[in-house]
Amino acid sequence: MNQEVFAALAEALSRGEEVALVTITGSTGSTPQRVGAKMLVYSDGRTVGTIGGGCYENDAFGKAREAIRSRRPLNVKYELNDDFAQETGLVCGGQMEVFIEPVEASPDVYIFGAGHVGYFVAKLAHDAGFRVHVVDDREKFANQERFGDDIEVVVDHIPTWLQTHTLPPTAYAVIVTRGHTHDLDALRAVVGSPMRYVGLIGSKAKVRRIFDVLREEGLSAESLRPVHAPIGLDIGAITPQEIAISIVAELIAVKHGKIAEPAIAAVSMRWEGALKK
Numbered sequence: 001m002n003q004e005v006f007a008a009l010a011e012a013l014s015r016g017e018e019v020a021l022v023t024i025t026g027s028t029g030s031t032p033q034r035v036g037a038k039m040l041v042y043s044d045g046r047t048v049g050t051i052g053g054g055c056y057e058n059d060a061f062g063k064a065r066e067a068i069r070s071r072r073p074l075n076v077k078y079e080l081n082d083d084f085a086q087e088t089g090l091v092c093g094g095q096m097e098v099f100i101e102p103v104e105a106s107p108d109v110y111i112f113g114a115g116h117v118g119y120f121v122a123k124l125a126h127d128a129g130f131r132v133h134v135v136d137d138r139e140k141f142a143n144q145e146r147f148g149d150d151i152e153v154v155v156d157h158i159p160t161w162l163q164t165h166t167l168p169p170t171a172y173a174v175i176v177t178r179g180h181t182h183d184l185d186a187l188r189a190v191v192g193s194p195m196r197y198v199g200l201i202g203s204k205a206k207v208r209r210i211f212d213v214l215r216e217e218g219l220s221a222e223s224l225r226p227v228h229a230p231i232g233l234d235i236g237a238i239t240p241q242e243i244a245i246s247i248v249a250e251l252i253a254v255k256h257g258k259i260a261e262p263a264i265a266a267v268s269m270r271w272e273g274a275l276k277k
Contacts, residue, residue: 002036002037002038002250003210003275004048005021005038005040005048005049005157006045007085008040008048008049008093009021009040009103012040012042012103012175013103013104013105013232014087014105015173016045016104016108016168016170017042017045017104017105018042018068018102018104018170019040019041019042019043019068019100019102019104020040020041020064020065020068020100020102020103021038021040021101021103022038022039022040022041022051022060022061022064022098022099022100022101022141023036023037023038023051023095023098023101023203024036024037024038024051024052024096024098024100025075025097025098025099026095026096026097027094027095027096027097028094028095028104028150029080029094029095033050033051033052033089033096035071035113036061037049037050037051037052037137038051038258039051039061039064040058041059041064041065041068043068043069045065047061050101051096051098051265052143052224053252055119056080056096056172058080059076059078060076060098060100061077063100064100064102067100067101068102069129070102070257071103071104071255071256071257072173072257073099073102074099074100075097075099075100075103076097076098076100076263077095077096077097077098078095078096078097078098079095080095080096080194084090087089087165087253092226096262104170105168105170106130106131106197106266107128107129107130107131107172107255108130108132108133108134108167108170108171108172108173109121109125109129109131109133109149109171109172109173109174109251110133110134110135110167110171110172110173110174110200111125111133111134111135111176112135112158112173112174112175112176112177112186113135113140113158113174113175113176113177113178113182113186113201114135114138114141114146114153115136115138115141115177115178116145116240117176117201117240117244117247118134118136118141118174118176118241119146119147120241120243120244120245121174121176121244121247121248122134122135122147122151123147123151123160123244124244124245124248125248125251126150126151128248128251128252130134130172130251131152132151132152133151133153133154134151134153134154135154135156135158135161136154136155136158136177137154137155137156137157137158138178138186139155142154142155146255147168157179158182158185158186158189159185159186159188159189162186162190163190164191167193167195168195169194169195169196170195171195171196172195172196172197172198172199172251172254173188173190173195173197173199174199174201174231174247174251175190175198175199175200175201176201176231176247180202180209180210181204182207183200183201183206183210184210184213184214187200187210187214187219187227191214191223191227192223192225193220196254196255197228197250197251197254198226198227198228199227199228199229199231199232199247199250200228200230201230201231201232201243201247202229202230202231203230204230207229207230210229211224211229217237223230228250229251231246231247232246232249232250233246233249233250233253234246235249246257
């Protein structure tokens with residue numbers, strides 16, 4: 001049975017799906033499944049494998065789906081002679097401990113803009129374990145020789161490329177193009193799509209201008225609320241390298257659930273001078 005679970009887990013990771021692996025890690029007395037039994041739970045409610053059935057499995061199933069949403073593992077203990085077991089006739093008189101582990105593939109980060117900031121974000125994000133994709137219409141900047149073989153580089157007009165590619169809901173989008181108009185075009189193309197993270201580079205004044213344009217075009221404030229703008233953690237970053245560090249640090253914080261919602265913070269106008277690609 002566990003072979004089936006492992007095969008399903010490998011397939012889910014190859015597709016970039018979010019799942020949770022439920023494993024019996026301890027038991028005493030009489031229990032319907034042995035230590036090591038596993039069940040894979042998908043975010044949409046599908047399951048593969050079993051940890052023994054009954055209400056306690058249903059409870060673990062619900063906790064697994066919550067673990068996928070929160071991206072936090074947890075341990076759960078069940079008394080099999082309590083209400084869980086009695087409701088289904090599984091009065092085994094034992095105890096069982098279950099570990100619920102959310103599992104996801106290396107997250108995909110799509111960097112729109114291959115200038116200086118985009119270059120350093122790509123390198124740092126790759127080293128931090130992200131699968132990195134860079135999109136820019138300038139072959140001078142967006143080329144494989146510059147970024148290396150481990151980073152996917154696409155030379156294309158960003159809005160055009162986004163029209164033909166759907167980013168997965170687990171994706172991270174980093175908008176660091178070469179100017180206000182290109183940033184606006186990129187944000188317009190991705191805003192409102194379900195994604196783990198969308199970040200827009202620039203000062204508060206620039207962000208406000210871009211948001212105002214999108215609001216005038218009919219986008220709601222609610223659709224813009226998830227955008228992390230200005231992008232990155234506020235560490236006083238000035239140089240492209242420092243700004244890249246602040247951005248990747250924010251990606252990591254979102255990945256580990258340390259940042260739930262964007263926080264608009266005061267950012268020095270000195271950012272504008274550092275953003276010239």
